[in-house]
Amino acid sequence: MKKIASFIKFLFLISVVSIGIFFSKSVFCSDKNEVKNNSQHKDYNLSPVIKKILPSVVRVITDFSNFYHGYCYDSSYQHKTDILSSSCTRFSKYNDHILKNLMSIKKVNPTIITNAQSSKLGSGIIIDSEKSYVITNYHVISHASKIVVSLTDGKEYEAKIIGKNRKFDLALLQLINAKDLPSIKISSSDNLNVGDPVFAIGSPYNLKNSVTLGIISYLERIVNSRSIFDNFIQTDAAINHGNSGGPLFNIKGELIGINTSMISSSVESGNIGLGFSIPSNSVIRFVKNILKYGKINFGRLGISVSTLSKSSIDELKLPLKKSAVVVNFVNKNSAAEISGIKVGDIIVSADNKDIEDSYSLRRILINYSADDTLALKIFRDDSYYDISLELKSYNPDSVYSGSLHYKLQGAVVSTYNREKLLKDIENKKIEKFYLPDVEGVRINRLLEKSFIKRAGLLKNDIIVEANMKPVKDIKTLKEALSTNENIIVLKIIRYNKLLFKII
Structure with missing residues (x-):
């Protein structure tokens, strides 16, 4: 009986082991097939996605001209007419009289007037097929005399600038006489995470339709600590010269950013794993502002603030866990004052x-425009308050003249306000010379060696007309200057005398 019982136990153990091996093989085979199926998952095959969106990626070719006299000057010769600090430079053709003065001291070797044709290459993306809108970088089209957009199929269209902004480094173009264009879907950049797979398409070094793959390395990256416009998507997808203005896509083929810059060891070097893109939400806000206002119309609170550090908070025994900002000043009739x-x-x-x-x-x-609503939480008198306010537009009293036209670089100008200036002047003789009863834009200050100073303009000059159009304020001056890219005709008042200046 003992032998029979032992034999039955042996058979039972053999059965259990066999069943275990059978199920373990089944599970192993099931897992193996699952891994195999996952490795072939459609989400990881980018070919169909790229094939679909590639026609919406474009090349942006810009032409621009540099007119100049070329000459070299012997800086060892000191003379009262010497206006140069370097030994070899270029000068605008509109300053012939200065060139003649330099030639008179026989230390200048002039060359012929040169029209240097230059071109830049960048990338872009079609965002609206019906209206033929293309987004690219500002630095790709800056100072362009002609913009040509080349599609993937080889078709080329001339483009005009609908709007641009240097600080955001974005430009909105419209293709002329283009129809039935492809476009892409724009995804919110708020949904991005570090580690998400992304890919870029562009024309690095004129190698069109180049695709590079990577991940999001960092979000809200600040490259220049002094710039409040830095809010980049950092990626290790290769971005090189020529990728500027091109798209960055998520794995679904949705636009999440516009490639704008890279970091390398030198200008000639290529990508070293650090590329930066403008988030799609910033692009959307830019486009909406341009189409609605014709410019970036920032929303303003109308306050000045200073940082309240954690150490100061602890010293004042305030119930705040982190540092914050304290309001130092509230402008009259501002959004902040109206909201309390x-x-x-x-x-x-x-x-x-x-x-x-x-x-x-x-x-x-x-990230907010005029008329947008902003939610704030403030601390006052030991209590927290939630405030919702409507931001206002910003109308600056003064601007840098170079932002109005590149030929006016080197000065600060403001809308001429006679009544305001009268308060600061007691001498009626000065009032007679400096404060005529006119409308215009006044030059408040300028750099000594600036282009605008060399062109013959002086401090306190009042611009009353530009390119044959009356000037009432900064806005009308900018509009008048935009009618001509290469030459400016100004009518100014100086010491109550009317003068014309051609720059």
């Missing part, structure tokens, strides 16, 4: 994001 914000209020958050310094508040505000 007071001097001494502590702003803790904006747009549901912590505000730890004045820089972080400005970075949030650049």
Whole structure:
């Protein structure tokens, strides 16, 4: 009986082991097939996605001209007419009289007037097939005399600029006489995460339709700590010269950014794994502003603030966990004053994001336009308050003249306000010479060696007409200057005398 019982136990053990081996093989085979199926998952095959969106990626070719006298000057010869600091330079053709003065001292070797034709190459993306809109970088089309957009199929169209902004480094173009264009879907950049797979398409070194793959390395990257416009997507997808203005896509083929720059060891070097893209949400806001206002119309709170550090908060025994900003000044009739914000209020958050310094508040505000509503949380009198306010547009009293036209670089100008200036002047003789009863734009200050100074303009000159159009303020001056790219005709008042200047 004992032998029979032992034999039955042996058979039972053999059966259990056999069943275990059978199921383990089944599970192993099931897992193996699952891995095999996952490796062939459609989401990881980019070919269909790229084939679909590739026709919407374009090359942007811009032509521009540089007119100049070429000459070299012997800087060892000192003379009162010497206006040069370097030994060899270029000068505008509109300053012939200065060139003649330099030639008179026989230390200048002039060459012929040269029309240097140059061109730039970048990339872009079609975002609206019906209206033929293309997004690219500002630096790709800056100072362009002609813009040509080349499609994937070889068709070329001349393009005009609908709007541009240097600080955002974005430009909106419209293709002339283009029809039935492809376009892409734009995805919100708020949904991105570090580690997400992405790919870029462009024309690096004129190698069109080049695709590079990588991941998102970092979000909200600040490259220039002084710029409040830095809010880049950092990626290790290769971005090289010629990729500027081109698209960055998520794995679904949706636009999530516009490639704008790279970091390399030198100008000639290529990508070293650090590329930067403007987030799609910033692109959307840019386009909406351009189409609605014709420019970037930032929303303004109308306050000045300073950082309240954590150490100061602890010293004042305030119940705040982090640093914040305190309101120092509130402008009259501003969005802040209308909403009830007071001097001494502590702003803790904006747009549901912590505000730890004045820089972080400005970075949030650049995402808002005039008439947008902004949510703030403030601390006042030991209590928290939620404030919702409508931002206002910004009408600057003064601007850098180079932002109005590249030939006016080197000065600060403002809308001429006779009444305001009268308050600062007691001498009626000065009033007679400097404060005529006119409308225009006044030159407040200028650099000594600036282009605008060399062109013959002086401090306190009042521009009353530009390119044969009357000037009432900065806005009308900018509109008048935009009618001609290469030459400016100004009518100015100086010491109550009317003068013409051609630049």
